[in-house]
Amino acid sequence: MSGMRSNLFASDRRLQACLVDHAAHVTPGCEGFFVALVQYALVLLDGARIDGREMQAMTYGPTTARAVLTYKTRRNIVNHSYQQSADDIVGKMTIAALDREMATYERMARR
Numbered sequence: 001m002s003g004m005r006s007n008l009f010a011s012d013r014r015l016q017a018c019l020v021d022h023a024a025h026v027t028p029g030c031e032g033f034f035v036a037l038v039q040y041a042l043v044l045l046d047g048a049r050i051d052g053r054e055m056q057a058m059t060y061g062p063t064t065a066r067a068v069l070t071y072k073t074r075r076n077i078v079n080h081s082y083q084q085s086a087d088d089i090v091g092k093m094t095i096a097a098l099d100r101e102m103a104t105y106e107r108m109a110r111r
Contacts, residue, residue: 046070068088
């Protein structure tokens with residue numbers, strides 16, 4: 001069973017793994033549909049400007065990394081046990097935040 005709340009992320013096994021497994025972090029250089037889902041959420045929720053080539057290729061390139069860093073910085077998503085500031089990695093805390101916000105967005109869109 002998925003720990004995800006949003007329809008966008010709930011059926012994606014790779015992002016479900018990211019929610020619970022450090023080894024499944026989404027990092028620069030990753031490619032695949034799961035990257036496209038993260039990119040879509042960043043554009044929708046945070047107004048991110050991600051290069052169209054990165055989005056079309058579903059690659060975690062420099063503009064995706066910048067968008068993740070901006071999203072995390074704005075929301076202070078930092079694991080203070082080992083970090084002093086946000087990074088550009090989609091890990092457990094980041095995917096959980098994206099999922100919560102996306103679930104809220106989806107609920108509001110149905111109204």
